[in-house]
Amino acid sequence: MSAEAHLNLSKATVLLVQDSTTELDILGQMFIGFGVKGIRKCPTVDDANAMLAASTFDLMVVDADMAGGAGFDLVMHIRRLQENPNRLIPILLVCGHTAPANIERARDCGANFVVAKPITPTVMYDRVLWLAKEQRQFVESESYAGPDRRHKAFGPPPGEKGRRHDDLGTEIGVAVGPDLDQAEIDALLNPRRAVA
Template identity: 75%
Template structure:
């Protein structure tokens, strides 16, 4: 079966990198993916000005901009209700994927964090992941962005869920006899039918 493809021909992407060399490499990578609308910024100030006037389908922001400016840019953008890009998917790129950097990226409202060095297969895989993700949007006092939980396990036992679609952990009564162990084993190890 063929791998699903992502048509990025009409996508507009904002790339924010402090290093001009890394910005060029990242730009070439997205050109290779078929993106025709690329806007490059080497500073957060430029990115803020551009994002206030032009809509983007994706933003790729460098975490390694001095003084945490990349994280702060994402956090300000997520809270800017008048900015059309506040809901755009954001991929943060960092030199070191230390737990503290990943937590900071998660808490500022980014969709995904990718560690350098970047390779086209890794970036494309993360783009596919972000295109398929269906996390809900959360607006709370201390956080604005996609739900930080990647898996919905439902609310803790005995607790009412915070979301309208949270399922309880209550299990219904059995509707038939339990399976025997050999029947369970047969389900786990299917055999070929012999004619």
């Protein structure tokens, strides 16, 4: 881990929602290793809802593999909470099966990222670091509430290298031709029908 990739998480509060006590303990130890002192563990969705009503959190990690899709439903519920600051917190979904359908479901319920199991501390820390730098806007409509889903169009956060071959770079290249004049720009924005 490089010096510039260091976060001070000592004052962060993290809510962990996982129905497996073993996995919940592993996640808790991982965040203790990151320096987090405010960790709340919830083995059920009902416990998580009670905790969300009583406290404000900086990060939430939810297991998507909870019975009946309860993890996905919990994220969707959080994003729809009115007048609760927790609706805007970054949410990581931990998922054992990262099939495209699960990734789409995570995106559509309002999660910021999906982290595939088995989780390593390095990957989890990288995702937390990525979330700290992320600048996607919160979007709300009749059918969706959460971070802007057009994630690919923004590329990686500033200073981060993308994982995809088509991620947008943060560097702008040198012009390769003459600048367009205003008439050429207008023609691009207002195309006209060709007359034969």
